[in-house]
Amino acid sequence: MALRALVLTLLLSLLGLGSGQWKVMGPHKPVQVVVGEDAVFSCFLSPKTSAEAMEVRFFRDQFHAVVHLYREGKDQHNMQMPAYQGRTELLKDSIEEGHVLLRLNKVTLSDTGLYGCWFRSQNNDHGTTWELQVSALGSAPLVSIMGYVDGGIQLLCKSSGWFPQPTVKWKGPNGYDLPSDSKVNADRHGLFDAETSLIVQENAGSISCSIQYPDQSREVESRVWIRGAIFQAVSWRLISILLGVFLSVLCVGVLGLTISFYIFKGKIWADLDQRRKHGVAELREARKYAVEVILDVETAHPQLHISDLKTVCYKNTQQEMTYTDKKFKRKCVVATQGFQAGKHYWEIEVGHNVMWYVGVCRDDVDRKVTHVTLSPNNGYWVLGLNSEHLYLTFNPDDTILSPRKPPTRVGVFLDYEAGTISFLNVNDQSFIYTLTHQFKGLLRPYIQYYGSDEKNVTPIVICPVSPRSEKGAPCDTDKLEPYP
Incomplete structure (x- = not known):
């Protein structure tokens, strides 16, 4: 190919x-x-x-x-x-x-x-x-008992619906592969069914059936425990019943779960918990440096209507206005305030809109270009949500982010001397991401907003922040319906 x-x-x-x-x-x-x-x-x-x-x-x-x-x-x-x-x-x-x-x-x-x-x-x-x-990722391996062979128990493992053809393995307690009989057949839809059998002895311990792609990128595993108590001197029929019940109960809890899944899940929860703790601490610290941010109407694109110097509304119709060197030809606006030292924090209510970016930009960026990558290389440090509902930033290339919960209010914390700008989810007080850069020159708060459907958008608003409060102050958009 x-x-x-x-x-x-x-x-x-x-x-x-x-x-x-x-x-x-x-x-x-x-x-x-x-x-x-x-x-x-x-x-x-x-x-x-x-x-x-x-x-x-x-x-x-x-x-x-x-x-x-x-x-x-x-x-x-x-x-x-x-x-x-x-x-x-x-x-x-x-x-x-x-x-x-x-x-x-x-x-x-x-x-x-x-x-x-x-x-x-x-x-x-x-x-x-x-x-x-x-x-195609097949079904979780199903382990069943076939009977007693040569003083041991024969186990059978089956899984179906794989593509391309998978590899099948039994693994012992130490993780080493065990010799077994395996076969893989294709069904009428072109998918592969895998089957493998193994004879285990007394006190075999932890035995797993593993099925994975040939390149080992995906793996599905089921694990059972074989203990000596199962092999007591009782009738063959009773042993079969007891082992069958034991394995059936155990498989309910482990079928479909793989070792990689446990590791991945543990890392995810640990990361989310760390983000939450980090976010609570950083939000408490950031609010000590809350500043009032006022939008500069003269910089706004004609389709962005500014009210109260804090609210950005998108309309399909452009306002009649004269273009100046201050005005952006992209659908964005900057604040009248500029920072080139110190720590500063503000919050922006983005609601459930899409196609927005918030953060800071250098005061000397080219305002006449209609399309530019919002990268630190071009003088932008932003967090945004694109039309594909993906949260991303640029560091300097596009980096997809996974917030703990979708933020409707974003906190922006700029530490000029430390060279960092952090984005926080005010809704659940969790940390999202930090961009690091050696800042030079004047930086201004930045909002970019592409309202693609005027009937289903709400305004984006710079919210008041109480430095001593754990929660954000009420914002005008907290109960707003889509902008009519």
């Missing part, structure tokens, strides 16, 4: 008719997805070039096998292969920079194969390919 991808990519390069002003970059390694999840393919032009007026084609195996087609400024759904109709979405938020994402919903095994994307303009065209690898 990798050789096919290389050959097809070379053919696409040879077929390019343009002058070579730009080329297409795609996934540099196979995209791996589990059955039922969504796959996301990323393609972009290098160097950055607007693709709004271009034809963008995603295809499967062959150029004419259309997965998704964008042409003449809109999606051409009637050109898709039947297997992909209603399952694709082209994300064009950054198409002006030549970057698009294709989301393929609810991937199945039949989606496995070679994919490519192709950009065409009036004087150039170019494409690239990659491989989609689909896997």
Whole structure:
């Protein structure tokens, strides 16, 4: 498959008719997805070039096998292969920079194969390919008793619904592999069923049945305990009954749980507890440095309506105003206050809106550009929520975050001399993330807000903060309905 991808990519390069002003970059390694999840393919032009007026084609195996087609400024759904109709979405938020994402919903095994994307303009065209690898995680191993063999008990372990073909192992108390008889068969859907048997002796201890992907990226395990008391001198039938009851009760608690799951779960809870403790302490400390932040109306984009010098409302219609050097051409606004020393803290009510960023920016950032990565390299230190409902920051590249709970009120704590800016979830008093940088120059509080649907958005508000309070002061948006 990798050789096919290389050959097809070379053919696409040879077929390019343009002058070579730009080329297409795609996934540099196979995209791996589990059955039922969504796959996301990323393609972009290098160097950055607007693709709004271009034809963008995603295809499967062959150029004419259309997965998704964008042409003449809109999606051409009637050109898709039947297997992909209603399952694709082209994300064009950054198409002006030549970057698009294709989301393929609810991937199945039949989606496995070679994919490519192709950009065409009036004087150039170019494409690239990659491989989609689909896997299926099978059921938890079911351990059962087959009977007595050679003075021991024969155990049978079964699991079904795997792809690709898994490996099956028995492991002893010390974690070493035990010799066993195993077989793997494919069903009529192309999924693999695994089965393995093992004979254990008295006082065998902890025995586990492990089934995993060939690359060991996923593993499912069931564990049982074999003790000497089970092998008392009683009738074979009674021993079978007692062991069957013992294993049945034990398996109820352990089936489907793996060692990796326990470790992962423990790390997650420990991390969340640490975030909570860290957040409570830092929030208490940060509120000692609460400042009043007032928005600078003259810097606001015409679609951002400022009221009370603290409230940002988004409207589809632009206000009539004269552009000055202070005004941003992006949908953002900064505060009148600027900081270049000391510690400062403020809170922003973002509600349940999406596509927002809050934090600070340097006073000398370029305000005339319409698109810029909000990275420290460009003078921005922010936390945000994008259209895909992912919380992220830039450090300096985009970093996906996982808050303990979705924040509706965000605390921003700037320590200029220490070179840190921390983001806190005021709702549950938990710590989210800290950016570290050696600050230079004047920094201003920053809000960016893309209200995509005016009927389902609420204002974003800078809230009053009580330095001595453990909880945030009431904010005007606490009971607001979506902005009419």
